[in-house]
Amino acid sequence: MARIMGDQFITPAYLLDQFSRQRILVVGDVMLDWFIWGGVSRISPEAPVPVVEVQRESRYPGGAANVARNITPFGSRVDLSGLYGEDPNGALLLETLSEAGIGVEFCLQEKEMQTITKTRVVAQHQQVVRIDREKCRPISETQEKALLAQIEPILSEIDGLIIEDYGKGLVTPGFVSGLLRAAEPHDIVITVDPKPGNPIEWRGVTTVKPNRSEAFASAGIQDFHRDEGVDPFADEPLLETGRVLLEKWACHQILLTLGEQGMLVFTENEDPRHIPARAREVFDVSGAGDTAIAIYTLGLCAGLEASIAAGISNLASSIVVGKLGTTPIEREELLEAIVREYPGGIPNA
Numbered sequence: 453m454a455r456i457m458g459d460q461f462i463t464p465a466y467l468l469d470q471f472s473r474q475r476i477l478v479v480g481d482v483m484l485d486w487f488i489w490g491g492v493s494r495i496s497p498e499a500p501v502p503v504v505e506v507q508r509e510s511r512y513p514g515g516a517a518n519v520a521r522n523i524t525p526f527g528s529r530v531d532l533s534g535l536y537g538e539d540p541n542g543a544l545l546l547e548t549l550s551e552a553g554i555g556v557e558f559c560l561q562e563k564e565m566q567t568i569t570k571t572r573v574v575a576q577h578q579q580v581v582r583i584d585r586e587k588c589r590p591i592s593e594t595q596e597k598a599l600l601a602q603i604e605p606i607l608s609e610i611d612g613l614i615i616e617d618y619g620k621g622l623v624t625p626g627f628v629s630g631l632l633r634a635a636e637p638h639d640i641v642i643t644v645d646p647k648p649g650n651p652i653e654w655r656g657v658t659t660v661k662p663n664r665s666e667a668f669a670s671a672g673i674q675d676f677h678r679d680e681g682v683d684p685f686a687d688e689p690l691l692e693t694g695r696v697l698l699e700k701w702a703c704h705q706i707l708l709t710l711g712e713q714g715m716l717v718f719t720e721n722e723d724p725r726h727i728p729a730r731a732r733e734v735f736d737v738s739g740a741g742d743t744a745i746a747i748y749t750l751g752l753c754a755g756l757e758a759s760i761a762a763g764i765s766n767l768a769s770s771i772v773v774g775k776l777g778t779t780p781i782e783r784e785e786l787l788e789a790i791v792r793e794y795p796g797g798i799p800n801a
């Protein structure tokens with residue numbers, strides 16, 4: 453990561469041009485998102501449930517693959533590393549990744565594995581039910597070595613590494629230890645979306661991005677003000693959680709996402725920075741966290757200070773929650789939002 457050189461402020465167009473110059477590797481639990489869209493006009497006579505009359509179906513990259521999908525609209529080169537199965541849904545996942553322009557040469561296809569699939573039934577703009585197909589099991593030593601052998605040769609060529617832990621078995625302490633050890637000699641921005649209960653040492657990474665519930669669970673602190681809308685700077689358990697995690701994980705920043713309250717950025721020896729939420733209307737929060745870490749990482753790789761990168765990613769998240777399904781941010785949408793938010797240019801200091 454290098455600071456953008458030049459003026460005190462940079463234009464939004466210049467920033468997005470810097471986005472396009474980055475190469476990002478996303479490592480994590482890969483899934484297929486399947487949406488069934490329909491309408492409801494009656495209740496089933498068999499049970500008190502709505503009858504959904506299917507109108508269309510769509511399939512998208514999910515999990516870590518959705519993070520990668522949120523990077524592609526900016527012209528950045530993005531590669532994906534994970535596991536998927538030799539089953540019909542695995543073939544469909546490959547198809548969606550190819551359509552999105554996501555490189556899959558660092559993924560492993562396993563004969564005995566069931567491709568993780570999340571099927572959402574949506575009617576009248578409301579999610580009716582979600583059906584999960586998954587068999588979670590830790591990555592084997594053989595798979596771990598195979599993935600690391602594929603990844604190591606390209607670490608000198610990438611600008612950012614995103615580790616996405618959805619708790620499905622890929623992100624284990626042994627695999628992460630090997631990955632971080634291999635990345636250490638290279639000047640790589642490393643961001644992490646963690647899962648509570650996974651005993652991983654994140655020492656040496658750039659940023660860990662938990663949401664509120666994940667942060668409190670990881671810090672072992674009780675959340676007394678979760679649904680009270682307390683000002684983040686007046687929420688002492690929240691502030692203590694950020695400080696505890698910064699010390700526990702020994703990373704450069706904790707990016708704590710707070711939903712409708714925005715984000716808090718914790719950096720060692722600095723006061724926390726609060727980025728208020730910008731969402732005007734919320735339809736669907738699916739994938740908002742994926743968008744946040746994707747854009748935040750691009751911002752750091754492009755040379756932005758962490759709080760400014762968080763502000764840009766917050767704008768992106770505020771846009772995607774206004775869409776139905778796991779729909780990524782588009783370049784022009786983000787450009788317009790940045791112009792509104794930073795009419796005098798983006799701070800470059």
